[in-house]
Amino acid sequence: MGQFIQLFVDGLSNGSIYAVLALAIVLVNQATGMINFAQGGMAVLSAYATWWLTEHGLPLVVAILVSILLSFVLGGLIERFVMRRFERGDPDTAVVVTIGLLTLITGICGWLWTYNNKQFPSLFSLKTVDIFGAAVSVRSIGTFLVIVAIMLLLQALFLGTKLGLALRAVAINPQSAAFSGLPVGRLLMAGWGLAAALGAVAGALVAPQLTLTPGMMDSALVYALAAVILGGLSSPIGVVVAAWLIGVLENLAAVYVHFIGYDLKVAVPFILIFVVLIVRPQGLFGRKVVVRV
Amino acid sequence: MTLLELESVTASYGPVQVLDGVSLSVPEGGAVGILGANGAGKTTTLRSISGTVRAGGRILFEGKDIRGKRPEQVAALGIAHVPEGRGSFGALTVRENLRVGAYLRRDRKGIAADIEFLLDLFPNLKERYKSNASALSGGEQQMLAVGRAVMAKPRLLLLDEASLGLAPSTAKVVYDAIARLRRESGIAMLVVEQNANLAFRLVDSATVLETGRSVLSGTTAELKGMDEIRRAYLGG
Amino acid sequence: MSSITGFLSRAWVRWAITAVVAVALLVVPLLFSEYTNQNLARIGVFAVAVLGLNVVMGYTGQVSLGQIFFVGVGAYVTGYGATHDWNIVVVFLASVLVPGVIGLVVALAAARLGGLAIAMVTIALPIIGVPLAKRLSDFTGGSQGLSSAFSNAPDWTGLYNDQWQLYLVIVIGGATYLLTRNLVRGKYGRAFAIVKSNEAVAASMGISPYRYKVLAFTVASLIGGVSGFLYMAVIQFTSPETMTFSHSITLLASMVIGGAASIIGSLLGGAYYVLVPQWSNDINPNLTELLQGALLLLTLFLLPGGLVTLPREIARRLRRSRPDGGPERRQTPSAEPAPGREAVEETPTVGGIPTQRPTERQEQA
Numbered sequence: 001m002g003q004f005i006q007l008f009v010d011g012l013s014n015g016s017i018y019a020v021l022a023l024a025i026v027l028v029n030q031a032t033g034m035i036n037f038a039q040g041g042m043a044v045l046s047a048y049a050t051w052w053l054t055e056h057g058l059p060l061v062v063a064i065l066v067s068i069l070l071s072f073v074l075g076g077l078i079e080r081f082v083m084r085r086f087e088r089g090d091p092d093t094a095v096v097v098t099i100g101l102l103t104l105i106t107g108i109c110g111w112l113w114t115y116n117n118k119q120f121p122s123l124f125s126l127k128t129v130d131i132f133g134a135a136v137s138v139r140s141i142g143t144f145l146v147i148v149a150i151m152l153l154l155q156a157l158f159l160g161t162k163l164g165l166a167l168r169a170v171a172i173n174p175q176s177a178a179f180s181g182l183p184v185g186r187l188l189m190a191g192w193g194l195a196a197a198l199g200a201v202a203g204a205l206v207a208p209q210l211t212l213t214p215g216m217m218d219s220a221l222v223y224a225l226a227a228v229i230l231g232g233l234s235s236p237i238g239v240v241v242a243a244w245l246i247g248v249l250e251n252l253a254a255v256y257v258h259f260i261g262y263d264l265k266v267a268v269p270f271i272l273i274f275v276v277l278i279v280r281p282q283g284l285f286g287r288k289v290v291v292r293v
Numbered sequence: 294m295t296l297l298e299l300e301s302v303t304a305s306y307g308p309v310q311v312l313d314g315v316s317l318s319v320p321e322g323g324a325v326g327i328l329g330a331n332g333a334g335k336t337t338t339l340r341s342i343s344g345t346v347r348a349g350g351r352i353l354f355e356g357k358d359i360r361g362k363r364p365e366q367v368a369a370l371g372i373a374h375v376p377e378g379r380g381s382f383g384a385l386t387v388r389e390n391l392r393v394g395a396y397l398r399r400d401r402k403g404i405a406a407d408i409e410f411l412l413d414l415f416p417n418l419k420e421r422y423k424s425n426a427s428a429l430s431g432g433e434q435q436m437l438a439v440g441r442a443v444m445a446k447p448r449l450l451l452l453d454e455a456s457l458g459l460a461p462s463t464a465k466v467v468y469d470a471i472a473r474l475r476r477e478s479g480i481a482m483l484v485v486e487q488n489a490n491l492a493f494r495l496v497d498s499a500t501v502l503e504t505g506r507s508v509l510s511g512t513t514a515e516l517k518g519m520d521e522i523r524r525a526y527l528g529g
Numbered sequence: 530m531s532s533i534t535g536f537l538s539r540a541w542v543r544w545a546i547t548a549v550v551a552v553a554l555l556v557v558p559l560l561f562s563e564y565t566n567q568n569l570a571r572i573g574v575f576a577v578a579v580l581g582l583n584v585v586m587g588y589t590g591q592v593s594l595g596q597i598f599f600v601g602v603g604a605y606v607t608g609y610g611a612t613h614d615w616n617i618v619v620v621f622l623a624s625v626l627v628p629g630v631i632g633l634v635v636a637l638a639a640a641r642l643g644g645l646a647i648a649m650v651t652i653a654l655p656i657i658g659v660p661l662a663k664r665l666s667d668f669t670g671g672s673q674g675l676s677s678a679f680s681n682a683p684d685w686t687g688l689y690n691d692q693w694q695l696y697l698v699i700v701i702g703g704a705t706y707l708l709t710r711n712l713v714r715g716k717y718g719r720a721f722a723i724v725k726s727n728e729a730v731a732a733s734m735g736i737s738p739y740r741y742k743v744l745a746f747t748v749a750s751l752i753g754g755v756s757g758f759l760y761m762a763v764i765q766f767t768s769p770e771t772m773t774f775s776h777s778i779t780l781l782a783s784m785v786i787g788g789a790a791s792i793i794g795s796l797l798g799g800a801y802y803v804l805v806p807q808w809s810n811d812i813n814p815n816l817t818e819l820l821q822g823a824l825l826l827l828t829l830f831l832l833p834g835g836l837v838t839l840p841r842e843i844a845r846r847l848r849r850s851r852p853d854g855g856p857e858r859r860q861t862p863s864a865e866p867a868p869g870r871e872a873v874e875e876t877p878t879v880g881g882i883p884t885q886r887p888t889e890r891q892e893q894a
Contacts, residue, residue, distance in 0.1 A: 034645075035645045035648065035649065037648075037652070082826070085830070086829075090590070091644070091645060092586075092590050092591070092592050092645070092648075093829070093833070095592050095645055095648055096592065096781070096785055096825075096829065097826065097829050099594075099778060099781060099782075099825070100782070100822055100825035100826040100829060101822070101826070102778070102822070103778055103782065103818055103821050103822030103825060104818075104819060104822025104823055104825075104826060105822070106818050106822070107816070107817070107818030107819025107820070107821065107822045107823075108819055108822075110815050110818055110819065111813075111815050111816055111818075111819045114815060115815065162392075162396070165385075165389055165392055165393060166393070166396060168382075168384070168385060168389075169382050169385065169389075169393045172382045172383060172384050172385065173380055173381075173382055173383075175345070175364070175376065175380060176376065176380035176381070176382065176441075177382075177393065178345075178363070178364035178365045178368065179343060179364055179368055179373065179374040179375075179376065179380065179442070180368060180373075180393050180394050180396050180397075180441060180442075180444075180445055181365050181368035181369050181396050181397040181445060182365060182393070182396050183365050184365060214818075215774075215775075218656065218774055219656055221652075222652055222653050222656050225649040225652060225653075226649075226653070228649065229642065229646055229649055229650065261664075263660040263663065263664060264657070264660050264661060264664060266653070266656055266657055266660065267653075267657045267661070269653075270650070270653050270657065273638070273650065274638050277638045277641055277642070
């Protein structure tokens, strides 16, 4: 029982990181209709920025905040100067552009900081606390709580503020939004910036666990994409629930399903996808996928 | 006093010339119609004003040429475009749609008062206030589109084919409400309409476009008296 | 320009060129050094892999990030069969069919999602493939990998190994190219193109987008298997490293940089896959990925059709910049169909931002 609780909480914590990245992907998709495969790579760059700042004497929390801010700016600039050209065109080309971005950003990280692992300081204590007889790490609980707080903030932003309303309006119908005087270009940049800032949070939370390398987020990206497919692109809540489900299930499978083990647990979300596809082609929570015309 | 003046406006989509010298003017508080067959350039005329199409010639709003401005800049000047097909934000509620319309405004009280006014003007919207726009009927969506434009407190409303896809009785209700809106708010209007009978319920004068050129203009009464107008646009 | 194309279109000229190319391909392995032959053979191997990717991505418009996985599976099946002394024909068939069946199963599920989901699912193939290959060590040799010298030159030929292997690549790869060329230029190719340009139109014409996506993906996997067989024949060793995520991305970059939806582009892509990393590793291994990302983005910005369109693009620029080009000027609209077509379409923009999205939003409007 103790082991089960421990696996469950750790799974929620991992799932939370996938959830943040998945939310970033959904945010960009809602705003521009594309899937940003560079979201993980951008998060790695943010993590390197945090690491670099701590190496230069900044306290970790400050470094994370500065990096979030920088990521916001970088995300906006990428939208403006790289992606905007491809937003009107074929979505498949846009995907290839984001893959090019992923390669370029990973390459920049590798060039500036080499491909060797770097130790990244943890925001939370590595101690464990006793919950119902299970030793649960403070880091897992902390990660989970941070993510929940972020989701509440995002919810408040989108439903309770003028900026959130404007972002949603631009995502739905940019032309009408412009007719009402909304600065469409700047709002699209803000959407990408927010997504990049979310990625920065994910990067800072996952880096202590995995140690920092340019390819650190590759598998997190795969999990996040799986969560997006399972949750449905139109449903932020669905995506988060799917990410938690994936995190918990893969952790349980790693221990209790002999064949899977720790090395193959990345297959779990995709086995899940195959099962779900047979039962519910529109994802767990999403509406039916509309055929692109 | 002239609010909007178009002088020999031209526009093209790539190599295809769509506007080839459109001239018209809208006085302060006036309502002017644009009549013409499909493809005559009516919609493109509105688009060239709101900045979604690059235009040649001169487009003067309060005496200043507004060509080359982006749509959001044109909106900020006080020109609200109700696009063909309504352009509702389907996943937003009626309330949120109206709030988006008021994006450029800061006066909370004024916004609340205008929402009150609109819900009185379009009682249907009052009933559907919390529903998503995508759940509204065509007529209700048209009312919402006009409402959204009015929320920006414009000086000039560009209205594109408000009757499109509506049952004749619904179209009449919509046009009568817009006419009341005009009387009570004094907003000037430039109205594109295929159905001249409807347009004449609202406008004082109109311009007829043929293949991207203004060929004729006059007051409502003058136009109603012309044989060719009756034959072409009034159904006999 | 037009006189050249006219010349090329004459039947006897085409036959003559084909004959010259065939003879050249037969003679080349005998002329070059071992190093060159090996490099050429590797280029052939990956040109076939890129060709497969082109079938699903270039011709049918479905982004696949899993092609390298099928190459890896083909290589493993070849290695396993060869080390267990299967008949070489059986080895070849198995190395093609096993990836093909896996590809079919994956596509049957992934294509149901539509849109970009195929990209989102196939990205998992290399990420799962690597640990899976390590796990199935009874078949794959685990992290150590699998080697087999089944493709050494038989004594009766009197050839060196590198020459024999290059012949294998030329014959099998060449046959794959010819078959694929016929596929994409025929009835199926037209269906692929329609699915790529507009799924709703395809459906209205009785072409099921789902079925043709599955078909294209399966064909790509089969061709990936061929590439895997040739990989084992040329390199004689495979390990989980063969199908890593970064190789998968390099393969995709090769396809785009070579030229999407182009047979020649696939060849150029193979050359890119082999030569550019070699070259950038010589400069600085830490720069390889950066250079690749930059090259891919530059291609997308400046030469969206890939290297294969470079001559056409240069010719167009030259013609445009020629000051006395009165008569040529008039030809340009027909010479550049892409911008012309875009211009005719009515795409209102909002501050340079497209206002028409290929999503359900239009319907809500």
